[in-house]
Amino acid sequence: MAVKLIASDLDGTLLTNKKELSPRTREALDLAAAQGIYLVPATGRSFGSVPEMIREYPGVEYLITANGGAVYSVSEKKRIYQCLMTPESVEVAIAVRKREKMVMEVVVDGVPYAEEAYVRDPIRYLATEYGARYIKATRTPVKDIIEFAAQHAKELDSISFVCSHEDRNRLYTSLEKEIPDIYVTSSVSNLLEMGHKDAGKGKTLLWLLDKLGISPEEAMAFGDADNDSSMLEAVKYGIAMGNATENCKKSAACVTGTNEEDGVAEAILSHIKCEI
Structure with a gap:
C-alpha cells in the first residue's frame, strides 16, 4: 500500500543535533507533502515547546x-484530542516527588x-548547553511546583522528573506499579516522563489514523x-x-541512518521512489 501519513519524532530523529531541518530532510518532506502525504510531528515536547518552523511547515x-497526551x-488552531492524567495519579506522583x-x-x-531553581540554572541539573537554553526559553518558572x-x-497533560541516569533506571519500572493509571517512558537519559496509561505516541497515532481513515499499513x-x-x-x-536506543530498534521494522546522516530523508525518498 502507498504511504498516506508519515509521523516523526523531532529531537534525535527529524532534527539534526543543532535542532535544524537539513536541506535533504526538507527535500524529502516537501516531496511527501506534494504527494498529499500527511506529515505529523510526534514529540515528547509540549505544544508550546515545538519549534515554529515545525508547527508552520507546509x-x-x-x-x-506530550508523548501522545494531546493532538493539535x-x-x-486548537487541541482536538487529549488524554489527561487522573487527579489520583497526580497526587501519588507528588508524593514520589517529595520522597x-x-x-x-x-x-x-x-x-x-x-521549578524556579531548575529554570534558573539547568546545567546544575545535568542539562547540556543546548538543553539549558531550551529549558530557559520554554519553561515557565514556578516557585512551588x-x-x-x-x-x-x-488539567495535567504529563509530569516529568529530572534525575540522574541511575535514578531513572531505578525508577523506570517501579513508578508504573506505584502510581495508578500511568505509563512511564523516557526520551533522554536524565528524564522520566509520565502520562495517562491510555496516552503514548502509539495509541494516539492510531487514534489520528482512525480519524483520517488511514490504516496502520498505510503509515510510516x-x-x-x-x-x-x-x-x-x-x-x-x-x-x-x-x-536510536536498543529498545527503540527492537520495536522497529528496520533501521535507517542517524539523524546526522539524514536517516529520515533517505528512508522517505527511498520509499517514494519505489512507489513511482
Whole structure:
C-alpha cells in the first residue's frame, strides 16, 4: 500500500543535533507533502515547546505532543484530542516527588512549567548547553511546583522528573506499579516522563489514523528513543534511527541512518521512489 501519513519524532530523529531541518530532510518532506502525504510531528515536547518552523511547515496539519497526551490541529488552531492524567495519579506522583526530591516538570494545556531553581540554572541539573537554553526559553518558572501541580491536578497533560541516569533506571519500572493509571517512558537519559496509561505516541497515532481513515499499513513512523517504541510498533513502516536506543530498534521494522546522516530523508525518498 502507498504511504498516506508519515509521523516523526523531532529531537534525535527529524532534527539534526543543532535542532535544524537539513536541506535533504526538507527535500524529502516537501516531496511527501506534494504527494498529499500527511506529515505529523510526534514529540515528547509540549505544544508550546515545538519549534515554529515545525508547527508552520507546509504539509503539517496535526501535531502529536506530550508523548501522545494531546493532538493539535494547525488549521483550527486548537487541541482536538487529549488524554489527561487522573487527579489520583497526580497526587501519588507528588508524593514520589517529595520522597525522591527530584526536580519536577508539569504540562498544563500545552504549556510546560518547572521549578524556579531548575529554570534558573539547568546545567546544575545535568542539562547540556543546548538543553539549558531550551529549558530557559520554554519553561515557565514556578516557585512551588508541588502546590502548582496539586492546584492543576485535573488539567495535567504529563509530569516529568529530572534525575540522574541511575535514578531513572531505578525508577523506570517501579513508578508504573506505584502510581495508578500511568505509563512511564523516557526520551533522554536524565528524564522520566509520565502520562495517562491510555496516552503514548502509539495509541494516539492510531487514534489520528482512525480519524483520517488511514490504516496502520498505510503509515510510516520514525523515532530514536524509548518513548517512540509504541509508535513504531503501531504502523507497518516503523523505522528506528541509527542513533536510536536498543529498545527503540527492537520495536522497529528496520533501521535507517542517524539523524546526522539524514536517516529520515533517505528512508522517505527511498520509499517514494519505489512507489513511482
